Amino acid sequence: MSEISVPANKFLRLLDYLERVGLDVKSIAANADISADRIAALDPEQALPALNYSRLYKAATVELQRLGQPIPWGAGLGSESFELTCHCMIGARTLGEALRLAQRLNELLYPLNRYRMRLLEEPAGQLVRLEYDIEVPEGQTDLIPEGWDRADYKVTAARASGLLVWHAYCGWLTGDALTADELRIMAPSINREYRDSLERIFNCPVHFDATENSFSFRRELLERRIVHTSESLAEFLRNSIYHLIAIDRVPASTTTAIKSLVSIDLPTGMPSFAAVASMLYMSESSLRRRLQAENTSYQAIKDDVRCEVAIDKLLNENTRVADLAEFLGFTEASSFVRSFKSWTGYTPRSYREKMQSLGGESSQPCQAS
Numbered sequence: 001m002s003e004i005s006v007p008a009n010k011f012l013r014l015l016d017y018l019e020r021v022g023l024d025v026k027s028i029a030a031n032a033d034i035s036a037d038r039i040a041a042l043d044p045e046q047a048l049p050a051l052n053y054s055r056l057y058k059a060a061t062v063e064l065q066r067l068g069q070p071i072p073w074g075a076g077l078g079s080e081s082f083e084l085t086c087h088c089m090i091g092a093r094t095l096g097e098a099l100r101l102a103q104r105l106n107e108l109l110y111p112l113n114r115y116r117m118r119l120l121e122e123p124a125g126q127l128v129r130l131e132y133d134i135e136v137p138e139g140q141t142d143l144i145p146e147g148w149d150r151a152d153y154k155v156t157a158a159r160a161s162g163l164l165v166w167h168a169y170c171g172w173l174t175g176d177a178l179t180a181d182e183l184r185i186m187a188p189s190i191n192r193e194y195r196d197s198l199e200r201i202f203n204c205p206v207h208f209d210a211t212e213n214s215f216s217f218r219r220e221l222l223e224r225r226i227v228h229t230s231e232s233l234a235e236f237l238r239n240s241i242y243h244l245i246a247i248d249r250v251p252a253s254t255t256t257a258i259k260s261l262v263s264i265d266l267p268t269g270m271p272s273f274a275a276v277a278s279m280l281y282m283s284e285s286s287l288r289r290r291l292q293a294e295n296t297s298y299q300a301i302k303d304d305v306r307c308e309v310a311i312d313k314l315l316n317e318n319t320r321v322a323d324l325a326e327f328l329g330f331t332e333a334s335s336f337v338r339s340f341k342s343w344t345g346y347t348p349r350s351y352r353e354k355m356q357s358l359g360g361e362s363s364q365p366c367q368a369s
Contacts, residue, residue: 003049004049004050004051004242004245004246005047005048005049005050006047006048006049006050006053006245007044007045007046007047007048008039008042008043008044008045008046008047008048009044009045010053011034011039011048011052011053011056012039012040012044014053014056014057014060015029015036015039015040015056016148017145017148018060018063018064020145020146020147020148021064021067021143021145022145023060023063023064024063028056028059028060028063029056029059031059031062032052032055032056032058032059033052033055034052034055034056050241050242050245050246051239051242053241053242054239054240054241054242054243054245055239057077057078057241058078058238058239058240058241060078061077061078061079062078064079064143065079065080067143069143070112070113070114070115071143072114072115072134072136072137072143072144072154072158073157073158073161074161074162074164074165075115075117075132075161075162075165075166076113076115077165077240077241077244078240078241081109081112081113082240083237084105084109085102085105085106085109086169086233086236086237087230087233088101088102088105089101089102089173089226090173090226090228090229090230090233091230092226093225093226094222094223094224094225094226095170095173095174095221095222095223095224095225095226096119096222096223098173098226099117099119099130099170099222100119102117103116103117103118103119106118114134114135115132115133115134115135115158115162116132116133116134117130117131117132117133117162117166118130118131118133119131120214121219125219126218126219127181127216127217127218127219128216128217128218128219128222129212129214129215129216130163130166130167130170130214130215130216130217131212131213131214132159132162132163132166132213132214133213134158134159134162134213136154136155136158136159150190153187153188153190155187156185156187156188156189156190156194156208157190159185159186159187159213160185160187160194160198162213163183163185163213163214163215164198164201165244167180167201167202167215168244168245168247169244171247172228172236172243172244172247173226173227173228174221174224174225174226174227174257175227175228175253175254175256175257175260175280176224176257176280177247178217178221179203179204179217179218179221180202180203180204180215180216180217181204181215181216181217181218182204182205182207182215182216183198183199183202183204183205183206183207183214183215184207184210184211184212184213184214184215184216185198185206185207185208185209185210185213186209186210186211186212186213187208187209187213188208188209189208189209195208202215220281221281223281224279224280224281225261225279225280226264227256227257227260227261227264228260229260229263229264232260253294254280254287254290254291254294255291255294255296255301257280258276258280258291258298258301259301259304259305261276261279261280262276262301262302262305263305263309266305266309266327266328266329267327269329270302270329273287273298276298303339303343306328306329306339306343307340307343307344309327309328310324310328310336310340310343310348311344311351313327314348314351314352314355315352315355321333321336321337321348321349324336324348325337336348
């Protein structure tokens with residue numbers, strides 16, 4: 001994972017909130033391999049690994065759920081309901097399909113969670129809106145403690161953070177940050193710094209005290225392909241905060257996105273270069289430049305995916321060479337054998353025999369790219 005940092009102040013704010021809620025802060029921090037005392041002694045502006053913050057947030061969410069109330073912050077990020085929604089979406093082919101599935105599930109869960117996402121589509125409009133609706137309880141509750149510095153802005157915090165999570169998760173699903181057209185928060189602004197941070201993340205105009213809580217984006221972006229699978233979702237859910245921070249800070253890896261697309265489509269055949277460019281919403285020339293900047297090519301990515309799949313099926317499924325060649329799109333088994341040898345230095349048969357002699361403890365890495 002890339003080294004992304006956040007200021008110690010974010011840790012301090014979260015720990016302070018957990019303490020005011022009445023939870024055992026030191027125990028929660030220890031569950032995330034963090035010392036609450038050491039964090040408290042740091043300069044608030046000191047940079048700390050975002051991965052550690054992600055683990056702390058996850059540990060905190062586990063304990064907050066024990067209070068038996070819906071978590072009003074960040075669209076329930078880290079909760080069982082949020083993870084169920086993620087699993088519901090991951091099997092979709094496009095962003096639009098994923099959001100429509102999530103909307104139906106959110107409607108079912110709304111009586112329990114008191115929050116939901118809705119995709120608002122006008123048939124003739126060029127823009128669509130993702131609306132996040134949440135009922136924020138009045139007055140003090142277990143999750144809105146007395147003396148908390150955001151208590152007076154609980155509605156703003158709940159509604160804005162929900163949109164932040166949905167915007168980032170859409171970006172993660174498609175492998176690139178979602179370009180928003182306008183952000184509307186149905187609550188007052190906290191301060192100028194808060195407004196500026198939202199403008200920086202969404203990269204669009206921000207309006208507070210709006211009549212709805214939503215962000216808009218171009219309708220065509222609904223056709224973006226989902227570039228992740230249930231396997232990569234499992235890693236995302238382990239460190240969801242980290243991945244959502246990363247999607248807005250680190251340039252998306254075009255290579256990773258294409259590998260996911262190729263892997264997903266492999267059973268029905270390798271997509272053409274033009275088809276991949278279309279799925280990623282860029283021209284062929286732009287895609288070629290991106291791959292050159294990442295020191296790779298579409299052919300190298302296809303070979304890398306084929307090699308990884310071939311090794312997995314050879315070692316774990318004992319697949320016949322002829323069947324494997326057909327599955328990977330080779331017209332002849334001999335062509336596959338030559339390619340496999342160029343990737344690993346071994347024929348498929350000799351590779352399998354070598355790995356079996358080693359007890360399956362290691363494997364020769366692919367050299368395709």
